Amino acid sequence: MAGRIRVQAEAFDPGAELDALARGDxxxxxxxxxxxxxxxxxxxxxxxxxxxxxxxxxxxxxxGAIVEQARARWELRDVVVIHRxxxxxxxxxxxxxxxAGAHRAAAFAACEFIIDRLKTRAPFWKRERTPQGDRWxxxxxxDAQAAGRWDHDAGRHRG
Amino acid sequence: xxxxxxxxxxxxxxGTGEESLALPAGVRSVAALTAHLRTxxxxxxxxxxxxxxxxxxxxxxxxxxxxxxxxxxxxxxFPPVTGG
Numbered sequence: 001m002a003g004r005i006r007v008q009a010e011a012f013d014p015g016a017e018l019d020a021l022a023r024g025d026x027x028x029x030x031x032x033x034x035x036x037x038x039x040x041x042x043x044x045x046x047x048x049x050x051x052x053x054x055x056x057x058x059x060x061x062x063x064g065a066i067v068e069q070a071r072a073r074w075e076l077r078d079v080v081v082i083h084r085x086x087x088x089x090x091x092x093x094x095x096x097x098x099x100a101g102a103h104r105a106a107a108f109a110a111c112e113f114i115i116d117r118l119k120t121r122a123p124f125w126k127r128e129r130t131p132q133g134d135r136w137x138x139x140x141x142x143d144a145q146a147a148g149r150w151d152h153d154a155g156r157h158r159g
Numbered sequence: 160x161x162x163x164x165x166x167x168x169x170x171x172x173x174g175t176g177e178e179s180l181a182l183p184a185g186v187r188s189v190a191a192l193t194a195h196l197r198t199x200x201x202x203x204x205x206x207x208x209x210x211x212x213x214x215x216x217x218x219x220x221x222x223x224x225x226x227x228x229x230x231x232x233x234x235x236x237f238p239p240v241t242g243g
Binding site for chain 2: 123125
């Protein structure tokens with residue numbers, strides 16, 4: 001099955017997406033997901049609204065490449081990546097990465113790989129609204145370190 | 160013609176999100192285009208001058224400063240990404 005990627009302004013229901021992911025495939029023994037949500041505590045001040053800008057075209061291209069890399073590295077049954085753009089409120093889901101595999105080890109690893117790479121390679125930019133005004137979120141060194149792990153661990157992982 | 164895009168903080172700093180221009184004479188690399196754009200004024204120099212990290216994509220793939228440019232390319236300038 002092909003991986004599916006959606007970049008959309010509309011809110012999504014993570015539970016419904018997970019239900020749909022493995023439906024009809026009895027070979028799926030493990031379903032692992034990451035849901036990123038808008039946090040109300042920003043780096044410097046409380047956040048009342050988050051706006052996500054992206055680079056249409058490149059975003060889909062990068063996400064597609066990341067999913068292909070995951071599928072080449074682990075045996076997966078299906079992958080879904082959904083990322084919202086535009087304005088959203090604290091508590092709302094921003095991103096869903098869901099991986100269906102036969103066994104859990106590959107599904108866990110692939111899910112973490114995809115979100116780590118997404119955070120450092122996919123062209124999205126967050127802007128926070130705070131009581132002190134709007135500000136662009138700065139990239140975090142920890143995200144680059146998390147993504148860098150996968151560069152040094154090139155071994156094929158099966159679960 | 161080339162198409163040049165600016166995103167997020169850089170879009171705000173230079174005051175435009177997108178423009179088309181003739182590939183300037185002698186400009187054959189990302190670094191040369193960046194140098195050309197920086198001569199447009201203080202806000203361009205500040206935004207693209209490297210005091211804060213700037214990434215460049217050519218035809219939607221991240222490119223090094225030595226990356227070659229040709230007529231018809233789409234070049235994008237943007238800050239480090241913060242999605243997820």
